[in-house]
Amino acid sequence: MNISKAEQRVLHVLAQGGRIRYERGPNGRLTHVECITFDGSFLVDCTLEVVAKLRRKRLIESRNSSPYRISAIGRRSVRAQMDNRV
Template sequence: MNISRGEQRVLHVLAQGGYIRHQRADTGRILEVLCFTRDGHVLTDCTLEVFGKLRRKRLIESRESSPYRISEKGRRSVRGQLDNR
């Protein structure tokens, strides 16, 4: 599966215990997402575009209206983190 660098970053944060909080409009559409690390910091790489791609690929999931977390498929898809800064 083709996963971009930004998507990989978000998946790594989620695999280490992070989560994505979302805010919905009255129509039900997701307006805003915030990705939190397990330490409570916000990851700025998580945009609506990245969120949508991860959701369409079923790499993240939300159960019973809880924050989005990494799915089993996402755990299998995540690779070792590259240290190219």
């Protein structure tokens, strides 16, 4: 599966315990997303487009309206790297 660098960064953050908080508009679509790392920092690379791609590929999931987390498919798809915060 082809995963871009921005998608890869978001998946790494989620695999390390991060989450994606989101807000929905009146029509039910996502209007704003924030990717929060496990230590409380924000990832700037996380945009609506990146989240939409990850959702389409089923690499992230939200259960019971909770923040988005990495799915089992996402864990298998993420490439292992020592430090992906560059």
